[in-house]
Amino acid sequence: MAEYYFRFSLGQRLLHGLLVLSFLGLVATGMPLRYNQAGWAIWLSHTVGGFGVMGFFHRTFAVLLTLCFLLHLGQILYRFLVLREAGILWGPDSLMPQPNDFTEFYGHLKWFVGLGPRPAFGRFTYWEKFDYWAVFWGMAIIGTTGFMLWFPALFSAFVPGWIFNVALVIHGEEALLAAGFIFAIHFFNSHLRPEKFPMDLVIFTGRLSEQELKEERPAEYARLCGAGALTSVKTDPPPRWMKNLSWILGGLSIAIGLALFFLILFAVLTGGKE
Ligand code: HEM
Numbered sequence: 001m002a003e004y005y006f007r008f009s010l011g012q013r014l015l016h017g018l019l020v021l022s023f024l025g026l027v028a029t030g031m032p033l034r035y036n037q038a039g040w041a042i043w044l045s046h047t048v049g050g051f052g053v054m055g056f057f058h059r060t061f062a063v064l065l066t067l068c069f070l071l072h073l074g075q076i077l078y079r080f081l082v083l084r085e086a087g088i089l090w091g092p093d094s095l096m097p098q099p100n101d102f103t104e105f106y107g108h109l110k111w112f113v114g115l116g117p118r119p120a121f122g123r124f125t126y127w128e129k130f131d132y133w134a135v136f137w138g139m140a141i142i143g144t145t146g147f148m149l150w151f152p153a154l155f156s157a158f159v160p161g162w163i164f165n166v167a168l169v170i171h172g173e174e175a176l177l178a179a180g181f182i183f184a185i186h187f188f189n190s191h192l193r194p195e196k197f198p199m200d201l202v203i204f205t206g207r208l209s210e211q212e213l214k215e216e217r218p219a220e221y222a223r224l225c226g227a228g229a230l231t232s233v234k235t236d237p238p239p240r241w242m243k244n245l246s247w248i249l250g251g252l253s254i255a256i257g258l259a260l261f262f263l264i265l266f267a268v269l270t271g272g273k274e
Contacts, residue, residue, distance in 0.1 A: 003210040006233045018068045020253050025061030027179045029054050035272035092122050101126040122219040138178045145171035183261035204246030205238035
């Protein structure tokens with residue numbers, strides 16, 4: 001039987017699940033507000049009770065996303081300050097961009113055109129770090145502008161009125177960028193690329209097989225072997241119920257994301273009027 005190793009803890013997987021739920025909810029409720037003259041946006045909003053109700057759901061999902069963001073920050077602070085895991089900020093276990101990411105990016109470009117071997121990636125590849133930071137800063141910008149739109153009276157005590165117009169533009173444009181990035185780039189990078197098509201279950205099961213670890217992350221495999229730490233992350237293969245649930249939840253999320261992506265694309269191409 002194939003050996004399996006843990007890649008993501010239960011807490012990380014649950015947090016990613018909360019992120020998926022809140023993000024899909026925010027896009028599904030935010031885009032009809034933005035393209036409120038498009039036929040599908042009017043139909044969708046009327047189905048839930050009107051644009052006012054859509055706005056209410058948008059704020060509800062915003063609370064979930066904020067919770068997710070705060071939990072993640074809390075997790076990082078706890079690991080750094082209480083567990084004293086300095087490696088969370090720098091080193092092979094960290095999501096911080098580091099010099100090897102640039103050399104691996106260059107090596108990967110060469111590999112794409114057949115001019116070199118595939119770089120020996122570690123625990124996190126350069127594109128996974130890019131995805132992480134794109135979401136991190138994107139959420140900070142969308143969240144800040146979103147709360148300004150939600151509580152204008154509160155924020156108007158500190159900023160002039162014209163800032164709210166700017167906040168609305170930034171919120172809408174950054175939302176478009178975030179949705180486009182997640183539903184096109186992140187989906188492709190993580191799930192739709194040939195090695196993983198149609199879906200990588202690792203974020204749901206938390207485990208990858210020895211073959212995946214060796215082939216896709218050889219530097220991480222060598223590091224774990226060298227440190228004698230391979231057995232500490234060894235686990236059973238994901239049980240059937242877990243794989244089935246992952247297929248259902250992951251498949252549903254990807255399908256909803258792609259449907260939203262095409263609706264947004266349609267709205268952008270038709271000027272949001274059809
Ligand atoms: C903490 C996070 C967020 C908060 C507090 C927030 C809050 C808001 C508020 C108060 C509005 C105005 C709603 C109305 O007119 O009734 C709004 C609009 C909108 N939101 Fe968010 N939001 C957040 C995250 C997001 C995310 C993640 C997306 C999509 C990726 C998004 C997409 C939109 C869009 C497209 C609009 C319409 C903008 C326009 O009319 O041009 N929001 N948001």
